[in-house]
Every structure is written in structure tokens, then in C-alpha cells.
Amino acid sequence: MATEVARPRESPLGITVRGLLRQRSSRVALILLGVIVLIGLLAPLLAPYDPAAQPDIVGLKSLPPSLAHPFGTDPYSRDVLSRVLYGARLSLTIGILATFVSLTVGVAYGSVAGYLGGVVDGVMMRVLDALLSIPRLLLLLGVLVAWPHLSIGALILFLGLTGWFGLSRIVRGQVLALKHAEFVTAAQALGASRRRILVKHLLPNLVSPIAVAATLGVAHVIVLEAGLSFLGIGVPQPLASWGNIIQDGVDQIATLWWMSFFPGLFMVLTVLTLNILGEALRDSYERRS
């Protein structure tokens, strides 16, 4: 009516996030995730020892948890707590950066396929089918075994380059659905270029599904990186990652239980909070649309 006041326009993502914060479980998850991120950021201040130091490889090796070493020590006499804290930093960094790579490639690939359509789309989707039918872990095994001694940067790149297949399919579907929407036709009538329509009109409508994919994607990369490090081809020693700490203790699993238990606990908490947030984001977004 006439009394309706013009409100500042709220972004689709803003509405989605507001819906998310209405739930107690996602608020708790957000706080917990914040604590883990803080631990990662402050690792140098929080860690009682140098994570790579091997002070006494005979006397301090493989000690069970104690006051001096709350999470015990590993077979090289390194402090497991310090390694787990530094591991938080590395695992989160890898998760976020690799997901960023995935999002960039996935959005570009999916929106181009969806927008161009026709034969191009058909070919691009068949390639995607093939990529999707190689289990991600196996694909990474093939790459990482061929390139031994990779830097962390390259590891992040490969983790990212194998993680965009699912997202690009979602993006393509959305672009395909919105391609003939009225606002796109209007933009076309006004003479906007294809590129401008994609970037200015279509992509803003994809922010929520992308946010969901990003949150779940970080969780997935963290598990994957840990798995690869556990198999000995992920994060190289002496750097600490949750996966390679577990690997250091796996040969004496029965006696060195603290080496798999504590890093795994941190990993599960991180992944759990990310999954709770990702699913809540998706619910909030799907309820709206």
C-alpha cells in the first residue's frame, strides 16, 4: 500500500544466513567452528612446544598423555598436542584454499555450459560424467603418486582441481533454469553482453547454493587431505597435519592410541560443525526457494 516504506534490499545470501542463525544447533556449531579457527590462528601462541622439535628421541619417545604432554608424544619424541594445534592451522588453510579453487573452476565451467547450451553443453557434461565416475581419492592417488614430493601449494591446487565436478553441475542446472527468466530477457533486450548477463544477473542468484557447496566442500577437503596424509602422500613431514599425525602412530596403533585419537577428535569436530552449518544453510535456502 501507500504506507509501504522502501526497505534496503536484502541479498539472497543475507536471508539464507539469517535463517541459519535462527537455529540453536547452527549457532552452537558456528561458535565451535570459531574456536577451532581461533586455535588454528593462534597455534604458535597456544602450542607448548615446537611441533617439529625432536628433543629426545630416546627418552621422550612415544609417551602416553601426561601433564607435560597432554596428548602424549610421538615415536620421534615430538609433542602431539603442539602438532595437533598446528595441524588445525594447516588443515583449515588447505581446506579453505582448495575449496576456493574448486568454486572458481566449478562456477566458471557450470555457468559456461549452462549458458551456451547445445553441443558445447553436451560435450562438457559428458566430460563431467567421466570425471564424476573416477572416485576423487583414486584420481588424487594417480596424480600424487606420479608427482612425488609435492609442495603444499601444489597439493592445494590438486585438491581444488578435483573438487568442482558436483558444484558445476548444480551451477549449470541453475543457469539453465534462469536463462530464460524475464530479467535475463530484459537485460538482453537492453543490449547487455553475454558476459555481463552471466556475471551481473545470473551469478548473484547462485550465491546461496555456492555457499552450501563451499561449506560442505571445506569439510570434504579436510577429510580428504587427512586421508592422503594418512596414506603418506599428502602433507609432507615434518609439517603437522591431522592425517599425518595419525599415520605416524598407525603401525603401533594398539600402544600409541593417543596419536590417532586426539587428532581424529579435532578433525571430527571440525567436519561435524561444517556439516551442520552446510546442511542448515541448504535447508534455509531450500525453504526459501
Added chain:
Amino acid sequence: MIRYIARRLAQAAVIVAIVATITFALIHIAPGDPFSAVLDNPNVSETVRQTLRAQYGLDRPIPEQFVRYVGALAHGELGWSFSHDRPVLEVLGSALPNTLLLMVVALVGGFALGIFVALVQVARRGSIADRILGGITLLFFSMPDFWLAILALLALTYWLPIFPVGGAVDPVMHEYMSLGGRLLDRLKHLALPALTLTLLASATVARYQRAALLDVLPADYIRTARLKGLTERQILRRHALRNALLPIITLLGLSFPALLTGAFFIERIFAWPGMGYAVVNAISTRDYPLVVGGVIIGSIMVTVGSLIADLLYAWADPRLRGH
């Protein structure tokens, strides 16, 4: 239907061809060649290196190598495994039944358990029980395969020695057992790896199936059933579950990569002599042909899995059956 099957088969063949191209690209983009890890050291003379490379055609131009590679693949040749000193296909072929056994048990168990949990949750939707079960399934869903396997190994073989520590059979006594004893021995060794993979699979199924059931509940036929005076239980089992089975078939196709990946880690931890165990060991011995063979066989398994799921879907959905 026959046309659909033919089209779907052709599609699967195209996928396998693209996978083969990708693995070929992987081999050739990487520094060195499959022999680098084994041969490029001062202990191997230059002539030996060159002879071997010539024997395997690695000195030919890339396009020619590609044609030979595809030809070899078409004949089922996956190369030679250095660490086993046997053809890759033989190594993986002899390990495959163990992996399939593990996967099939986990698939059947995981879907049964997952669907059951989802039914319990939906029958009491919104209750405390629903939320607790939801929390448990989310926890298992978030748990890395290898960590759950390590916990299971620690708890149920070392602390409470209920199950044998690893392997597929007792390494010493198996040969001396009677037929029934051998079977029991195998089952005892299978139990814990299969249970771990079943739990992991069931968490995904339960979460997915709960959502699928909740999706069909607002449908008209459910309201009709309710108006007919059917109990909630009858509605769930006879009407909702049947219609929510289609998404389950979709999930079946989607779950093969995760199941295979899970099997790889679980085989590593329980020393279960399957494909994953062979491939993971090939990582430390730098047996590249065996790893690549694992990638190809694994991808074929996933492709065949989703092919079966799609055909099952077309058969199960009366709306598609006619086409």
C-alpha cells in the same frame, strides 16, 4: 526400454574411454615415466633403462603411445606390477573378490540399517528420538572412514579382544581347519571391516532416506491413505516407503565412489587383502602401473555401479518403464 539400455550402455562406454584418456594424460603430464621411480638411480645402467623403455614403447611419439595404450586396455592389459612381478590385472583381479565381498556386505547392511533408522525417525518425526538418531547419523556421516576403522580396531580387537586383528583368514591355523571352521574363520575376519563400512554407509542412507520420506509425506496419496483410516505405520511402510525407494536407487548409484574409497581405507587398516590394500601398498613401493590400474578398475566399478542403478531405476519407476 531396450533403446534406453543401449543408450545407457553407450554412455558408459564413452565414460570409460574418457577415464582412460584422463589416466593416460596423468601418466604423461607427470615428470618422468612409470619407470622413473624404479629405474632412475645410479645402480641401473643406461642400456638397461633404454632397453626396458623401448620394450614398453616409451620412446615412441605420444600419439602412437596413446593408440597402443588404448589397444592394450581394450585387450584388458593394464601393464606390469613391479612390486608383485606379475601383471597388474592379475594382482588386482585376485584381490577384487575380497573388495567386492566387503562392499556388497556393507551395501546390503548399510541400506537395510539406514532405511530402518530413517523409518524409525520419520515415524516419530520431531521427537527426541528423531533428533538423537539424527545427531548420531550426522556424527557417523562426518567421521573419516579411517578414523572410525582405527577406533573399531582399537576397541574391539585390542581392548576387548572380540575380533581377530587383521587379514582375511588366520595366517597359521586356517590351513588346518575343517571346512566349517574355515568358513567361521573367514566370517570372523570379515565381521569388523564389514561392520565399519556398514556403519559408514548406513549414516548416509539414513540421512538421505529420512529426507526422501519427508518429501513424499505431503503427497495427495498419503492424505488419501490417511483419510482411508490407515495407521501411520501402514502409511509409512506401504505408501511412503515404496515411493521413497526411487531416491534410494539414485543414492545407490551415487554411493559407489564413497563405498569404494571407504573400502580402501578399511582394507589398509584391517589388512584386508583386497584391491585397496594392494593399491595402498603400491603407493609406498612406488609401483605406479599398479596404482593407475587401481584407478582404472575403480572407475569402471563406479561406472558399472551407476549403470546398474540407472537400469534399476528405469525398471522400478512405472512412469519410465514404458519408454
